Amino acid sequence: MKVAVIGCGSIVLKEHIPAIVSLGIKVHALCDISSDNIESAQKALNYKVPAYTCYKSLLDDVQPDTLVVALPHNLYDEVLTYCSDFSLKIIKEKPFALNLKQAKIFSDFSRGKNFKIFTVCQKRYTPAYELLKSEIFESGEKISQLTIRYTIPSKNPNANWRSNFLTSGGGVWLDMGYHVMDIVNYLFDGKDVTINHARLINSSGDDYNVDDMAFVELECDGVIIFAYVSCVEIEKHEDITAYGKNKIFHANKKSVTIRNKKQEVIDYHEVEPTSPFVRMYQDFLFDSGEAGFERNLSNSMSLMRVLEKALKNSEFNIFA
Numbered sequence: 001m002k003v004a005v006i007g008c009g010s011i012v013l014k015e016h017i018p019a020i021v022s023l024g025i026k027v028h029a030l031c032d033i034s035s036d037n038i039e040s041a042q043k044a045l046n047y048k049v050p051a052y053t054c055y056k057s058l059l060d061d062v063q064p065d066t067l068v069v070a071l072p073h074n075l076y077d078e079v080l081t082y083c084s085d086f087s088l089k090i091i092k093e094k095p096f097a098l099n100l101k102q103a104k105i106f107s108d109f110s111r112g113k114n115f116k117i118f119t120v121c122q123k124r125y126t127p128a129y130e131l132l133k134s135e136i137f138e139s140g141e142k143i144s145q146l147t148i149r150y151t152i153p154s155k156n157p158n159a160n161w162r163s164n165f166l167t168s169g170g171g172v173w174l175d176m177g178y179h180v181m182d183i184v185n186y187l188f189d190g191k192d193v194t195i196n197h198a199r200l201i202n203s204s205g206d207d208y209n210v211d212d213m214a215f216v217e218l219e220c221d222g223v224i225i226f227a228y229v230s231c232v233e234i235e236k237h238e239d240i241t242a243y244g245k246n247k248i249f250h251a252n253k254k255s256v257t258i259r260n261k262k263q264e265v266i267d268y269h270e271v272e273p274t275s276p277f278v279r280m281y282q283d284f285l286f287d288s289g290e291a292g293f294e295r296n297l298s299n300s301m302s303l304m305r306v307l308e309k310a311l312k313n314s315e316f317n318i319f320a
C-alpha cells in the first residue's frame with residue numbers, strides 16, 4: 001500500500017494521521033498549501049516525507065495507490081475529477097458530495113474502473129453505538145422514538161470555509177448532519193428514511209450564509225427520529241436516546257445506560273474508548289475489501305438522497 005495525504009488540516013492531524021500511525025501504515029507523501037500544516041503533519045508522523053503544494057505533482061512523482069483526501073468541500077470536485085483517471089483507492093472525508101447531482105458524478109467515477117471512493121464516516125465504528133444497537137436488538141423492545149443530538153460550541157462559526165456556501169456547499173446539516181444520517185443508516189441497517197419535517201436555521205447571519213442549526217424529524221421502520229445538530233451550542237453533545245415501551249436506552253461515546261420507565265438505571269456499560277477512526281481504517285483497508293467499498297458507496301448515495309430531501313423540504317431553504 002502506497003498512501004499519500006492531500007489536505008493536512010485539523011481532522012487529518014487529529015484523527016487520520018494518529019490512526020494511520022497506530023496501524024503501522026507508512027505515508028509516502030503529503031500535500032497542503034499551508035506549510036504550517038505540512039510541518040504539523042510531519043511532526044505527527046515522526047518521519048520525513050516528501051511534501052507538495054500541488055496534488056497533481058504529488059500524483060506524478062509519487063504514484064500512490066491510496067489517497068487520504070480531506071479538504072474544504074468545494075475542492076473535492078476538482079481533485080476527484082482529476083484523480084479518477086488514475087488507478088487509486090480514495091479515502092475521502094465526508095460529505096460524499098455537495099449535493100445529489102455531484103454525488104451521482106462521483107459515484108460514476110467509481111464504477112467499472114480501478115478507482116474507488118470510500119467516504120469517511122467513522123461514527124458507525126464507535127464501540128458504544130455498536131453496543132447500543134445490540135442491546136436494543138437483544139432486548140426485543142419495540143422502539144417508538146429515537147433522538148440523536150450532535151452539537152459543538154464554536155467560538156467563531158464565521159471563521160473559515162465552513163461559513164460560506166460557495167466553499168462549504170451547506171451548513172451543519174450537510175457537515176454534521178451527514179454523520180447523524182450515517183448513524184441512522186447504521187442503526188436501521190440502511191432501511192429507507194423519510195423526512196417528516198426539517199428546519200434549518202442560520203442564527204449567525206451576516207457573513208455566515210449557511211445553516212448553523214438543524215432540527216429534523218425523520219421516520220424509519222416505524223420509528224420517529226429526531227435529529228438536532230448545531231455548531232453554535234454552548235456545550236458539546238453527541239448522544240443517542242431510544243425510547244421503547246419498557247426501556248429507555250442512552251448512548252454517548254463512552255457508555256450505554258438502560259433505564260426502566262421509572263427512570264431507574266437497570267444496566268450500565270462503560271465502553272473502551274477505542275478510536276473509531278482506527279477501527280474504520282482497519283475495516284476497509286484490511287478486513288472488508290471490495291465489498292466494504294461497495295457498501296460505503298451505496299450508503300453514501302442513500303445519505304445524500306436523505307440530506308438533499310431534508311434540505312429541499314426545509315422551512316429555511318438556503319438555496320432560496
Ligand SMILES: NC(=O)c1ccc[n+]([C@@H]2O[C@H](COP(=O)([O-])OP(=O)(O)OC[C@H]3O[C@@H](n4cnc5c(N)ncnc54)[C@H](O)[C@@H]3O)[C@@H](O)[C@H]2O)c1
Pocket residue numbers: 006007008009010011012031032033034037053055070071072073075093094095120121122160175
Ligand atoms: N470525520 C469527521 O469527524 C470530520 C471532522 C472534521 C472535518 N471533517 C471533514 O474533513 C474535511 C476537512 O475538514 P477540516 O476540518 O480538516 O478542515 P481544515 O480547514 O482544517 O483543513 C483543510 C486543509 O486543506 C488545505 N487546503 C486548502 N486548499 C488546498 C489545496 N488546494 N491543496 C491542498 N490542500 C489544501 C488547507 O490548508 C487545510 O490544511 C472536510 O471534508 C470536513 O467535512 C470530518
